[in-house]
Amino acid sequence: MLALLLAAATVSTDFDGGNLGRIERLSPTHFRLALKGQKDQDGRNRQANWYYFRVDNATPGTEMRLDLVDLPGEYNYKPNRGAVTRDTPAVLSHDRKTWRHITAFEYDTSGPTMTLKVTPERSTFWVAHTPPYTNEHLEALRKQPGKHEAVIGKTVQGRPLYLWTIGDGPKTAWLMFRQHAWESGSSWAGDGAVRALLADASLRQGITWKIFPLCDPDGVTHGGVRFNVNGYDLNRNWDVSDPAKMPEIAAQRGAIDTWISSGRTIDFFLSLHNTETGEYLEGPPGTAHQEFATRLFGLLKAGTTFAPTRELFFAETTTTAGMKGRMNVVQGLHARHRIPAFLMEQRISHNPKLGRLPAIEDRVRFGKELVEAIAKALQ
Ligand SMILES: [Zn+2]
Incomplete structure (x- = not known):
């Protein structure tokens, strides 16, 4: 019976300020999430740092791994490794009112990839780059x-x-x-x-x-x-x-x-x-x-x-x-x-x-x- 209650976790961005690129489910508790980023009118100066998404049907108390990828970009026409780094931890909320930084993460410089390790308290939670102001x-x-x-x-x-x-x-x-x-x-x-x-x-x-x-x-x-x-x-x-x-x-x-x-x-x-x-x-x-x-x-x-x-x-x-x-x-x-x-x-x-x-x-x-x-x- 328990299995019936455990619908698969989902990631979505269909709300004010929400944004991600490609969403891939690697396992029930592991997602690869590409940042969409944004380019200018000439397709230059890509910056990929804003992400804001909701996870539903998570299992409270069970750790999830969320890999943020597709981070590199360009600033004033100079290429860079991206604006999401180990210095800029994500923020987490269960109610979109109070936000705390996610201090459990891995940052792999080779991608680079930022892997957030989240153990949710409730089945729905939100993650963003910084506390959203919509x-x-x-x-x-x-x-x-x-x-x-x-x-x-x-x-x-x-x-x-x-x-x-x-x-x-x-x-x-x-x-x-x-x-x-x-x-x-x-x-x-x-x-x-x-x-x-x-x-x-x-x-x-x-x-x-x-x-x-x-x-x-x-x-x-x-x-x-x-x-x-x-x-x-x-x-x-x-x-x-x-x-x-x-x-x-x-x-x-x-x-x-x-x-x-x-x-x-x-x-x-x-x-x-x-x-x-x-x-x-x-x-x-x-x-x-x-x-x-x-x-x-x-x-x-x-x-x-x-x-x-x-x-x-x-x-x-x-x-x-x-x-x-x-x-x-x-x-x-x-x-x-x-x-x-x-x-x-x-x-x-x-x-x-x-x-x-x-x-x-x-x-x-x-x-x-x-x-x-x-x-x-x-x-
Ligand atoms: Zn600015």
């Missing part, structure tokens, strides 16, 4: 009162792109979250930042906060990596204008242009990203904003869980010399309006200041610390 989480944040919302445009697939305004002071701080779909940590920090700005009037003293809360809703829905559904990297291409192929960038740039042409300034701009092991703050090209950048870097280093792996540095004018479509948002906005635009990367690997792998609550707390530091630097 469009459902954004909907919950949208319901928070105290901000003005504008729809600045639509994605390739017609999803709305939001711009939120909080406060009405003379200075402007403009924050951008989740340009890249895989970087859920950026969204959790954004969530913490927005909640802090709504809760604490002192942070709004003298400052208008403009916020792009989620820049690639199509990618977040499909479990994308870093390109829009037409293959355009949403943090390159800031030096080209093509509203049909990349309406996301056109909408974001259009909202900034409108603000500037209305006579307002942008005193600080920041786009927040995630990497595997690097953590840094990149200032705008040139020397005009070095003093402000140095002050902000000091505040972040001293007062937040930002744990830089390199010193403050200033951007080149493009990511790839001699090629069109290779300016990131910092480079593009600086070239266009001389905006003091910054980019921050935060690692998903062990953070020495936290003493652990970053969790959702660490990201949310950092979001609050981030807006506190920016307000202090500006006020």
